[in-house]
Amino acid sequence: MASSKQVVGNPTPRVEGESxxxxxxxxxxxxxxxxxxxxxLLRSPIASGKIKKIDISKAAALAGVHAVLxxxxxxxxxxxxxxxxxxxxxDGEVRFIGEKVAAVAADDELIAEAALNLIxxxxxxxxxxxxxxxxxxxxxxxxxxxxxxxKGLPNPLKEPSNDFIYLTWGKGDIETGFLQADIIxxxxxxxxxxxxxxxxxHSCVVKAAADGSAEFWSCSKVPYGVREQVANALQIPQETLxxxxxxxxxxxxxxxxxxxxxxxxxxxxxxxxPVKLVMDYDEEFAAGNPRHASVVHVKTxxxxxxxxxxxxxNFIFDxxxxxxxxxxxxxxxPHLSVGPYNVPHVLIEEHMVxxxxxxxxxxxxxxxxxxxxxxESQMDLVAKxxxxxxxxxxxxxxxxxxxxxxxxxxxxxxxxxxxxxxxxEDSGYNRPKPRNVGRGVALVQWTPAGGVGTVAxxxxxxxxxxxxxxxADQGAxxxxxxxxxxxxxxxxPLNQIKVQQLDTDQGTKDTGVGGSRATRVYxxxxxxxxxxxxxxxxxxxxxxxxxxxxxITLSKGSALHPRMERRLSYAELVTAKGTPITVEASYNNSKxxxxxxxxxxxxxxxxxxxxxQVQLKKFTSTHNTGTVLNPLMHQGQIExxxxxxxxxxxxxxxxxxxxxxxxxxxGEYKIPTIKDVPVFRGSVTEIxxxxxxxxxxxxxxxxxIPTAAAIANAVEDACGVRINSLPITAEKIYExxxxxx
Numbered sequence: 001m002a003s004s005k006q007v008v009g010n011p012t013p014r015v016e017g018e019s020x021x022x023x024x025x026x027x028x029x030x031x032x033x034x035x036x037x038x039x040x041l042l043r044s045p046i047a048s049g050k051i052k053k054i055d056i057s058k059a060a061a062l063a064g065v066h067a068v069l070x071x072x073x074x075x076x077x078x079x080x081x082x083x084x085x086x087x088x089x090x091d092g093e094v095r096f097i098g099e100k101v102a103a104v105a106a107d108d109e110l111i112a113e114a115a116l117n118l119i120x121x122x123x124x125x126x127x128x129x130x131x132x133x134x135x136x137x138x139x140x141x142x143x144x145x146x147x148x149x150x151k152g153l154p155n156p157l158k159e160p161s162n163d164f165i166y167l168t169w170g171k172g173d174i175e176t177g178f179l180q181a182d183i184i185x186x187x188x189x190x191x192x193x194x195x196x197x198x199x200x201x202h203s204c205v206v207k208a209a210a211d212g213s214a215e216f217w218s219c220s221k222v223p224y225g226v227r228e229q230v231a232n233a234l235q236i237p238q239e240t241l242x243x244x245x246x247x248x249x250x251x252x253x254x255x256x257x258x259x260x261x262x263x264x265x266x267x268x269x270x271x272x273x274p275v276k277l278v279m280d281y282d283e284e285f286a287a288g289n290p291r292h293a294s295v296v297h298v299k300t301x302x303x304x305x306x307x308x309x310x311x312x313x314n315f316i317f318d319x320x321x322x323x324x325x326x327x328x329x330x331x332x333x334p335h336l337s338v339g340p341y342n343v344p345h346v347l348i349e350e351h352m353v354x355x356x357x358x359x360x361x362x363x364x365x366x367x368x369x370x371x372x373x374x375x376e377s378q379m380d381l382v383a384k385x386x387x388x389x390x391x392x393x394x395x396x397x398x399x400x401x402x403x404x405x406x407x408x409x410x411x412x413x414x415x416x417x418x419x420x421x422x423x424x425e426d427s428g429y430n431r432p433k434p435r436n437v438g439r440g441v442a443l444v445q446w447t448p449a450g451g452v453g454t455v456a457x458x459x460x461x462x463x464x465x466x467x468x469x470x471x472a473d474q475g476a477x478x479x480x481x482x483x484x485x486x487x488x489x490x491x492x493p494l495n496q497i498k499v500q501q502l503d504t505d506q507g508t509k510d511t512g513v514g515g516s517r518a519t520r521v522y523x524x525x526x527x528x529x530x531x532x533x534x535x536x537x538x539x540x541x542x543x544x545x546x547x548x549x550x551x552i553t554l555s556k557g558s559a560l561h562p563r564m565e566r567r568l569s570y571a572e573l574v575t576a577k578g579t580p581i582t583v584e585a586s587y588n589n590s591k592x593x594x595x596x597x598x599x600x601x602x603x604x605x606x607x608x609x610x611x612x613q614v615q616l617k618k619f620t621s622t623h624n625t626g627t628v629l630n631p632l633m634h635q636g637q638i639e640x641x642x643x644x645x646x647x648x649x650x651x652x653x654x655x656x657x658x659x660x661x662x663x664x665x666x667g668e669y670k671i672p673t674i675k676d677v678p679v680f681r682g683s684v685t686e687i688x689x690x691x692x693x694x695x696x697x698x699x700x701x702x703x704x705i706p707t708a709a710a711i712a713n714a715v716e717d718a719c720g721v722r723i724n725s726l727p728i729t730a731e732k733i734y735e736x737x738x739x740x741x
Contacts, residue, residue, distance in 0.1 A: 007487040007494065008694060011632035015480045015499055016247070016473070025247040028203040029278050031217040036205070037066055039267050039277035040112035041260065042102040042119050043287060044094035047128035047356040047659030051092055051101065051121060058118035059104060064111040067271035068119070069103040069263065079233035079262050080324030081225065083152040085144060086359070088233060088262045094123070095143055095321035096356055097660045098287035100260075105267040105275045128356035128659045132318040133295060135162040135353050143321065143354040151232075154329050164323060165352035169335040170345075171408040177310025177345025181301025185382045189374035190725040191708075192653040193293040193318070195285055196363050197671050200249025202259040202288070203278040208268035213240040216265075219248050221255050221474040222512030223504050225327070229258045230265065245501035251474035252644065253362040254289055256514055257325050282664040289325040289361025290654055293318040296374035300382050301345070308397045310345040311338050311406065313375065317367075318360065319352050325361030327514075333367020337375050338406035340416050340445040340596065341397045346406040356659050362514070364644055365701035368444070369708060373726060376442035376709030381722065390441065390713070391429075395420065399445075405594075413595040413689055414445055415624040423600035423622035426683050437606050437617070440713025442706035445596035448691055448698045451511035453521040456584040457486060457533045463557060463571030465492060465533075468500040470507025471522050476700060477633045478518045482526040484629060485693055489530035490537070491554040492570070508586065516698030519629065521587050523693040528585035536581045540573045593691040598624040599702035601642070603710040604678075607718040612734030614650060614715060616678040623683070626690030626697035638682045638703045645707025647672045651727050 019025040056068045071091040078084040090101045102119050106112035129135050129143060140162055144150070147160050154165060178184060200219060208214040220226045223243040231238040248255055260277050268275040279288070294317050301310030315334050323329045334350045350367075383393035398416040405411045420443065424430065429439055455469045467486055473479050479499045487494050511521070538549040541559030545552075545566050553560050558569045574580055604618040621642050628634045651670040655662040663669035690697035708726055716722045721736035 005488050007484045008629050009627070012480060012484055012494060012630050014477050015483050015494070020247070027200060027249055028205060028217045028219045028246045029200070031205040031246065031276065033205065033207060033274040036274040036276055037105040037107060037271055038109045038112045039103060039105050039264050039275045040109065040116055041100050041263070042116045044090065044097060044099040044101050046094060046123050046125050047097050049094055049123045049125040051090060051094065052124050053122045054102060055120040056102065059115040062111065062115050062118060064107040065104060065115045066273060067105040067267050068115065069266055069270065070101070074266060077233055078150070079229060079258055080152055081229055081257055081327045083150060083323040083329035084233065085147065085150045086322040086324035088266070096358055098358060099321065100263060103263045103267055105271045130355055130357060130659055132316050132353040132355050135355050136316070136351065143356065152329060162354040163351050164354060165330045167330055167350045168348060169407045170347040171404065171406065172345035174310055174312050174345050174347040178301045180309045182304045183385060184299065184301050185378070185385050186297070186299045187378055187381055187724060189296045189298065189377060191294045191370045191373060192726055193290045193358070193360060193656065194363065194648055194652040195288060195290045195654060195669065196252040196254035198250025198252055198254060201279040201281055201284045204261055204264055205274060205276045206261065206264040206268045207274035208265055210272070212236050212269070214265055214268065216241065216243045216261060217246050218243060218261055219246065219255055220257065221248055221251055221472045221514060223470060223472055224509045225256065225512050226258050226261060227504055230261050233262050234265065243504040245472065245503060248472060248474045253364045253366060255474060256327065256362060256512070257289060285654065285664045285669060286661045287358060290358065291363035292331065292360040292370070294370040296370060298374050298378040300378055302382055302386065306386055306388050306393050306396050308341055308343045311343045312347045313337055313371065314349045315371065316351045316353060318355055318357065320355060320357045320359035322359040323352060325359055327362070331367030333365060334371050335407050336445065336447070337368065337371025339372065339375050340399045340414060340443065342399050342403055343406055348406070357656055358661060364641070365705050368701070368705045369645065369648055372442065372444055372705045373708040373712070376706055377712050377724065380440070380713045380716065391424070409594055411594050411596060415598050418685065419598040419600050419622055419624040422683065422685065423602055423620055426622050426681050427602035427604070427620035429602055436609060436718055437604065438714045438716065438718025439602060439604050440710045440715070440717055441600065441602050442709035442713060443598070443600040444702055444705040445598055446516070446698060446702045447596050448520055448593050449515045449517045450590040451517050451521045452586065452588045453510045453525050454508035454584060454586040455482060455522055455525040455529045456582065457529045459533065459570050459574055459581040461571055461574045461580070463496060463569055464498060465490060465496055466498045466500055467526065468502055469522060470502045470504060470510055471513060471518070472501065474513055476518065476637070478513065478522060480633065481519055481523055481629050485523060485526045486530045489527070489534055492557045496557060516700040519696060520692045520698065523696070525585050525587040527693040528587070529583050532583035532585060533581065536583055537570065537573065540577050540581065541568055544568060544573065544576055595689060595691065595697070597697040597699065597702055599706060601706045601710045603714040605711060605714040605718050607715060607733060609719055609737060612730040612737060614728065614730065614733065616646065616650065616711065618679045620681045621703050623699070623702065624685045624687065625699060626686065626692060627688050627694045628684060628686050629694065629696055634684065634699055635682060637699045639680065641701065641703030642680070642707055643672050643677070645704040646676065648704070648726060649708035649711040649728055653727050
């Protein structure tokens with residue numbers, strides 16, 4: 001357990017903290033190279049149409065302009081994380097307002113901006129398709145008639161369709177389940193598209209050589225992934241592209257893709273100079289890769305005694321104009337959205353649908369917040385229909401260790417009852433409530449994904465230990481966790497450890513961070529590397545002392561032979577050896593682990609019946625997890641995740657009007673501020689269980705998944721109206737209470 005350890009389990013400050021607060025940390029936008037040009041993009045003002053002609057002559061003739069590109073310069077080239085369906089620049093057709101139509105590289109931003117204004121584009125506008133439900137109809141116009149030829153579709157299509165991915169999960173037989181039910185409850189829930197709202201917009205610098213090789217500085221958390229995407233799109237060998245490490249200014253799922261890298265590469269190659277491109281934040285809102293809007297239909301079959309027998313969820317995700325920004329091309333979240341409940345008959349359907357809107361990508365726990373908002377809201381509605389208490393209804397149907405989950409997999413470890421009970425106690429759920437105050441509960445189980453990662457450790461003659469990896473820390477502090485693991489095993493203080501992020505030439509190809517997998521993958525690699533380092537240190541000490549390695553113990557940065565009363569510091573050992581001690585370990589396990597990290601959240605709200613205004617008074621987030629490696633960062637993930645969920649529940653929304661994003665700055669696009677933070681109670685029950693080092697479990701995503709449902713359930717408890725669409729605004733509540741006025 002962590003409590004017996006010296007470093008692991010302590011609230012350690014971040015190893016990169018000083019670099020960040022002092023301004024020494026270099027982000028992509030900080031990179032400046034000799035002769036560097038500025039890139040800018042001309043974007044489509046229409047949602048759907050043909051490009052009849054583009055005249056770039058005036059822009060190309062402007063003093064200070066070194067390159068202008070259009071779709072004709074990269075015709076036929078498509079890019080994507082898995083599904084290669086997005087042109088590098090619009091290839092004769094535009095499919096959303098904000099699509100890249102042309103690109104300019106100039107001496108400075110002002111000249112580049114002026115050049116964009118000189119590009120003359122003639123469009124033939126067509127009627128946009130903006131509703132995913134309409135887009136699924138057989139007679140809807142096809143946004144991608146050539147989809148059958150696209151590389152990367154997870155499942156082959158029988159014929160071209162806007163409903164370009166259809167997947168199912170489940171167990172039992174759904175029709176049999178509904179025949180066994182005494183009561184059937186059906187509801188439809190809708191969620192809005194929301195932006196990740198990282199501080200740093202997408203930015204990159206590319207230095208392309210005449211032979212086609214290039215160096216990149218990019219704010220992507222998956223360097224090898226984007227290298228592969230860009231190389232495949234441009235049809236050049238991956239090894240000719242090298243990605244340099246830079247810090248990432250926030251991610252929340254949105255920094256895993258190519259964004260403008262291929263365009264900037266082509267600009268740099270054409271200009272013969274390095275090119276920097278930084279998205280303005282209005283471009284982020286209009287053309288980033290936000291969370292998917294969804295329509296989720298839930299149909300539940302239940303016995304009169306409250307036993308769940310059938311659960312059918314049908315997801316329609318609005319992908320926007322392309323599917324390129326998703327690493328699987330679909331969202332994995334729906335497959336666990338039936339929640340931690342024993343249901344014998346389950347069918348989960350997912351439709352990924354093209355529309356003429358901003359293309360969507362990944363955001364913290366992709367697909368889960370949509371699914372759990374629908375399913376956990378439905379749990380309250382089913383309980384209400386039965387006349388049961390929503391707490392008792394859930395408890396009656398919980399999964400326990402060894403049960404079969406809704407997708408047919410055995411769940412080996414899940415602490416539903418214990419976490420639920422603790423949350424009720426932590427929140428004072430059963431205490432008397434004032435008038436217009438309501439409490440709502442929602443919960444989630446999370447099983448961790450795996451991946452591939454490599455970590456190396458070097459001890460030098462000064463006694464300094466360097467941890468090196470190609471892992472990009474997207475802001476969660478994973479290098480701090482690696483440092484703690486190595487310090488723990490090598491018995492050294494953290495201030496004797498340095499970390500080094502390797503470029504893609506120096507490092508070993510990996511799957512990158514994301515999906516709450518970083519600590520499992522890189523943490524286990526670091527633990528194994530540390531074990532190898534311990535062996536190497538003991539071997540070197542044994543040789544110096546003329547004894548066997550098993551006679552050596554490690555303490556405070558030294559190797560000891562207790563019986564001989566000899567001590568050699570690591571610096572002395574390496575100096576005597578004549579070469580640094582270097583070890584490396586890789587973790588390669590992509591299997592899902594069926595041990596669940598649990599989160600139960602309880603919201604307490606006050607609703608003003610005169611105005612519909614909601615005030616979140618108190619919020620409780622209760623977790624059952626594995627060994628906590630760093631309590632400070634662990635709690636930060638819980639609090640940050642809950643705030644993400646609160647924003648999603650109550651205010652955040654990319655407002656899209658006639659295909660155009662109307663909320664293009666943080667004045668219009670609302671995220672929670674300090675005034676929106678409720679009285680917060682977070683608690684964690686640690687049990688030494690999990691696939692991470694020291695039996696740890698993921699924490700990065702659970703706290704933002706059930707939040708919206710907990711708040712929706714609390715709102716109904718407070719004022720008697722059910723809001724089935726996000727965000728839950730005063731206007732919606734007022735209309736539900738008083739009718740449209």
